[in-house]
Amino acid sequence: MKEQRPQSPLFAKTYDMVVWLIPLTLKFPKAQRFLLAERLGGMALDFYDLIAQAVMEPELQGELLHRADRVLARIRLYVRLSHDLQCMSLGQYEHAALRLDEIGRLLGGWLRKRRRDGV
Template structure:
């Protein structure tokens, strides 16, 4: 889905990731509903909140960089949890590849945002 006018591309990609992952999370074993699934959901919504917060920081580049680094850590955590879900066979190879591809794309967008913000700070 193309981003709406005025929306960050990383925000729209992240919303798309949440929609994609929700279908998969519903299929996890019951034993993981309050463990891995809860951690993934919490991390995804934390990351979405940080995207919105970082976008609202206008005059304090250090604060924006801090938020973007926090967001990067959340994305890295999600990559690890998705890899563990695949290793435990909670998701198929194709689901793992797609989920990882989406996280990698978000990571690249985030890296560009960080570089752009650091460049303004010099």
């Protein structure tokens, strides 16, 4: 049986962010690559998994989206830390911040829609 592939705008934006972020973390300085880069990449993949699960498992959507919101907040902190430790340029930080802001707005919209629908 062919598994359903998530196609929500949030999933697509998250996918694009992960595809951009993972290669960037592989270029972090060696001293940070195995600590900061691994954590940031892992959280990005965790967020991606949560969004994919929320699309494919509507009965668990509320819990999954709230967990995703908490992971997204941590990703933002780690992106800022990466910039402050000079693992990301200002341009890369701005790019990441804009993408994360857009993803956060989409996630917030999904959560608000669920509340309005009484789910």
